[in-house]
Amino acid sequence: MKIDVHDSLEAVGADAWDSLHAESRLRSPFLTWSWQREWVNVFAEGRRLEVRRVIDDAGRLVALLPLAEIAPQRWLLVGGSDVSDYLDLLVARDREAEAWSALLAARSPEAIWELHSVPAASPTVTLLPELAASAGVTVSAPVEERCPILKLPESWDALLASLSGKYRHEISRKLRRFQREAPEGHVTWATTRAEIETRLDDFLTLHRRSREGKAKFMDDRMERFFRRVIPARAASGGARLALLDLPGGPIASFVTLEWDDTVGLYNSGFDPERASLSPGVVLLSYVIQDAIARGRPRFDFLRGEERYKFEFGPVSEPVHAITIGGRP
Numbered sequence: 001m002k003i004d005v006h007d008s009l010e011a012v013g014a015d016a017w018d019s020l021h022a023e024s025r026l027r028s029p030f031l032t033w034s035w036q037r038e039w040v041n042v043f044a045e046g047r048r049l050e051v052r053r054v055i056d057d058a059g060r061l062v063a064l065l066p067l068a069e070i071a072p073q074r075w076l077l078v079g080g081s082d083v084s085d086y087l088d089l090l091v092a093r094d095r096e097a098e099a100w101s102a103l104l105a106a107r108s109p110e111a112i113w114e115l116h117s118v119p120a121a122s123p124t125v126t127l128l129p130e131l132a133a134s135a136g137v138t139v140s141a142p143v144e145e146r147c148p149i150l151k152l153p154e155s156w157d158a159l160l161a162s163l164s165g166k167y168r169h170e171i172s173r174k175l176r177r178f179q180r181e182a183p184e185g186h187v188t189w190a191t192t193r194a195e196i197e198t199r200l201d202d203f204l205t206l207h208r209r210s211r212e213g214k215a216k217f218m219d220d221r222m223e224r225f226f227r228r229v230i231p232a233r234a235a236s237g238g239a240r241l242a243l244l245d246l247p248g249g250p251i252a253s254f255v256t257l258e259w260d261d262t263v264g265l266y267n268s269g270f271d272p273e274r275a276s277l278s279p280g281v282v283l284l285s286y287v288i289q290d291a292i293a294r295g296r297p298r299f300d301f302l303r304g305e306e307r308y309k310f311e312f313g314p315v316s317e318p319v320h321a322i323t324i325g326g327r328p
Contacts, residue, residue, distance in 0.1 A: 089115075142320065156288070202243060
């Protein structure tokens with residue numbers, strides 16, 4: 001195995017990057033070229049990058065570890081910790097152990113690498129501590145957060161039937177009330193790049209109005225990232241925008257990301273002045289119904305265990321924050 005290091009993503013290139021992504025075990029949208037490039041453009045501006053390529057003896061690209069320097073000798077996996085829900089070493093399936101062994105052997109002893117949002121099922125979580133111990137490197141891998149995952153049945157009625165009586169009643173009651181009190185309300189889908197660019201202002205307005213914490217989150221830099229990355233993902237069919245529209249304007253909106261038959265609930269916004277209509281739960285119900293109608297078997301609420309997600313009966317799966325190097 002050979003390791004070479006570059007100072008930009010462009011040194012790898014979009015085609016090579018996404019070809020490796022297609023061969024990987026974790027094919028999350030947060031590891032694609034478009035997502036990683038936009039993250040670097042917005043959040044790593046002015047920072048030093050080290051993009052480590054792992055090349056096998058046949059000259060084939062086996063793995064990529066893109067890192068951004070956040071302090072002297074301290075490096076963060078590109079994708080960060082607050083906008084990317086599933087991150088990991090980008091590596092061809094079944095070559096994780098040899099790729100990590102090569103990376104650990106070539107790592108500077110003083111360097112500390114931080115990897116956030118690594119799924120519990122990843123070989124990085126299961127193999128890396130053992131490989132690092134053999135190489136004399138310390139590794140910590142505590143649970144960072146959890147992602148509620150919902151296996152979708154063949155119909156909306158089957159999903160409702162699987163819920164407890166309390167949640168089934170609450171969801172049905174909120175849908176009936178919305179249909180009764182806002183009969184002209186409907187869901188509008190923006191699925192192309194042009195459609196999303198046209199309606200993204202509505203999403204951003206609703207996001208900021210939802211609550212104070214979201215308004216602080218969506219600062220100018222975050223808005224710039226959303227305006228770049230969501231349309232970029234939509235261009236390849238990987239993002240959709242759902243809006244709950246009334247004659248006076250939208251009252252709720254969700255950004256969803258799609259990959260490998262999974263619909264992921266990435267971010268949301270709603271009008272607090274219309275809270276009596278439960279616009280968030282209503283729109284979420286329609287989004288899940290749409291996923292079922294399109295034959296998607298998996299709905300991922302992504303990071304965070306907010307109460308409303310559990311009305312639909314998901315099961316939480318952990319993601320880990322992994323630190324390589326530093327003090328034991």
